[in-house]
Amino acid sequence: MREKITSTQNARVKRWQHLTTKKGHQKYQAYLIEGWHTVGDAIQAGRPLTAIIGTHEQLTNHGAVLPDSVDQFEVSADIVKKLSDTVTPQGIFAVVTISETATVTPEKATGGWLLLDHVADPGNIGTMVRTADAAGFSGVVFGHGTSSQYNPKVIRAMQGSQFHISLVAGDLGDWIARFKERELAVYGSALNPAAKDYRTVSPTTTFAIIMGNEGQGMTADLLAETTANLYIPIKGQAESLNVGVAAGVLMFQLNSHLLD
Amino acid sequence: MREKITSTQNARVKRWQHLTTKKGHQKYQAYLIEGWHTVGDAIQAGRPLTAIIGTHEQLTNHGAVLPDSVDQFEVSADIVKKLSDTVTPQGIFAVVTISETATVTPEKATGGWLLLDHVADPGNIGTMVRTADAAGFSGVVFGHGTSSQYNPKVIRAMQGSQFHISLVAGDLGDWIARFKERELAVYGSALNPAAKDYRTVSPTTTFAIIMGNEGQGMTADLLAETTANLYIPIKGQAESLNVGVAAGVLMFQLNSHLLD
Incomplete structure (x- = not known):
């Protein structure tokens, strides 16, 4: 009609x-x-x-x-x-x-999962979903304080990747706890060199990476619950990487078991 | 006063x-x-x-x-x-x-160099300069068709990294030719799997990576002149990576000799 x-x-x-x-x-x-x-x-x-x-x-x-x-x-x-x-x-x-029936749960999720903790900028969120798709990840979890997956600016930046991988709104504390019960790795991302150099981690088939807020980084209580926190060594004078770039570097470092 | x-x-x-x-x-x-x-x-x-x-x-x-x-x-x-x-x-x-006196030339440049070939979006350009800084690169060359380093939106996205590393407006054909004369690697970035998997390249102390336009990729005649063209394997359904994310993945793969 x-x-x-x-x-x-x-x-x-x-x-x-x-x-x-x-x-x-x-x-x-x-x-x-x-x-x-x-x-x-x-x-x-x-x-x-x-x-x-x-x-x-x-x-x-x-x-x-x-x-x-x-x-x-x-x-x-x-x-x-x-x-x-x-x-x-x-x-x-x-x-x-919006169909909630097909939502993946942390009890059953397999493959690579990107968890977004208070990421604010819709363009960054969309870019990360697009990168997760390209890196062969299974899905992205939108935690509290992260713009909605239905936000027009997020939708635009995802460029269709939302129809290739699973997007879930979820409680990140719950995702971390369930993954840990299943003895799966959950990596936080931290700006301090006290964290683990990201290049020293051995990729596995099912795991999660958490990216935090552009200015503040990850929520402290989530950071405390991860299996390990990863650090990308950067040059002294530079202050930080854009969160989308950092997510890309981490995802492509850990995705060796995820591509077709 | x-x-x-x-x-x-x-x-x-x-x-x-x-x-x-x-x-x-x-x-x-x-x-x-x-x-x-x-x-x-x-x-x-x-x-x-x-x-x-x-x-x-x-x-x-x-x-x-x-x-x-x-x-x-x-x-x-x-x-x-x-x-x-x-x-x-x-x-x-x-x-x-604007002081042109301190400009680095391709005859003398050392370290990692990022060459921008018709990159259009000021935000992407700024993000790449910021990433080059963080990855320990020596500088970024703005080739023809790339927004100027003095464009307000480029300046904003660089977040001060323009004062940590060298930014040069240059002819990329010239940069490639001089690097090749010096027997230094110049890597193109290509979307086709006929190119070389980026993970198979051995990092060196002085080299260049070229990133192309968001839609069209690199100029064909420059692509033909490189030492090798690098490809980031991505999942079937995904179409491509954001150019800033791709540049980040490549730079952090090749920067092992560049950090302080």
């Missing part, structure tokens, strides 16, 4: 806009994604879409691969502007249902 | 604003830096400053470490807003003289 909407005051448009906010995600258990890269990956991954929204041009261009079962809404440039998080929007969106 | 300026129409204010643009950099051979992190690092590194500009509060807070030999200008909030590249400016700036 294809319906045309031209008014920015339309009730559906207002709901879609609401789906870019935390409140909207909770109320409707759905979120809005934007751009063909992400929408296309969601379709390919068979994610539960309830609406595809786009300009006449976008819906026509991608018509061949849009699933018939999902309602399509042709919208005006004004509506695109209202829904978009970018300055120059492509003009294609989709509504994705 | 401290002078007070309140009008945004003041001739000095207009010149400082001009020092955030390419034309201004060429005309005055100087550029504007912003924020205490960067200004403080410039002072500590003994860079040639011709003016320190700030709100009453900022000039007072940092008064003890501001060099007496540099003129200070106390400015209003309106002027701060005009000069700033950020949404919530700190209110401190400095004018730095």
Whole structure:
């Protein structure tokens, strides 16, 4: 079914806009994604879409691969502007249902897992999810104080990687405890040289790495619970690495058992 | 000397604003830096400053470490807003003289060198400079098509690392040719698995790594001139790594002879 909407005051448009906010995600258990890269990956991954929204041009261009079962809404440039998080929007969106049923638990998780502890910047979070995907990790756990996986800026930076690996909102204390019960390694990342040089760790098949806040680093009580804390030796004058770069260096050091 | 300026129409204010643009950099051979992190690092590194500009509060807070030999200008909030590249400016700036005399040449360069080939995003460029600093590299060469090292967004992302290592604007073809004449390794970075797995390379004391454009990768004619092209194996479904993350993984793989 294809319906045309031209008014920015339309009730559906207002709901879609609401789906870019935390409140909207909770109320409707759905979120809005934007751009063909992400929408296309969601379709390919068979994610539960309830609406595809786009300009006449976008819906026509991608018509061949849009699933018939999902309602399509042709919208005006004004509506695109209202829904978009970018300055120059492509003009294609989709509504994705949040399904909690497939969530991976720390009791059963296998492979590499990246745990995010109060990471603040949506761009950094998205980059880390993208890197975890490329490094062959199984998933990313969004701990307390970390921007939501449904935040539009996080979604944009993930570039579709959220449809390749598992993203879970979870309690990191719980993840650490369960991994330790299973005798699996949980590595913290610390800026102090008292931690273990990351190059001295032997990769395993199932493990977790925790990355902390850009300014403060990891929460002290989590840092105390890890199997070991890893340190990337850096040059004296430099202050620190960007958290996304540090995560990349660590993940690619430890991923030798994870790639296809 | 401290002078007070309140009008945004003041001739000095207009010149400082001009020092955030390419034309201004060429005309005055100087550029504007912003924020205490960067200004403080410039002072500590003994860079040639011709003016320190700030709100009453900022000039007072940092008064003890501001060099007496540099003129200070106390400015209003309106002027701060005009000069700033950020949404919530700190209110401190400095004018730095561009001095070409200390430029490192490819005939004499030693240590690790990062060469940027048409890298577009200022944030990525700044992150790579910061990472090169942390990894113990000697410097970064800004090739054609790469944003200038004096671009305000590049400056902000470098977080002071530009005052720890050498930044050079150069012709990458020339750098590659000179390094090869000196029988030094120059590594390209390529997305295709036909290139060499980055983990199989033996680190040396002087070498260069080239990173290319975010979308297109490296220029083909430069890629053809390298000693070897390195590939970071990634998982099938993932499309690529962020260029800053890829640069980090490569630099920390090859830096074993570079750290203090």
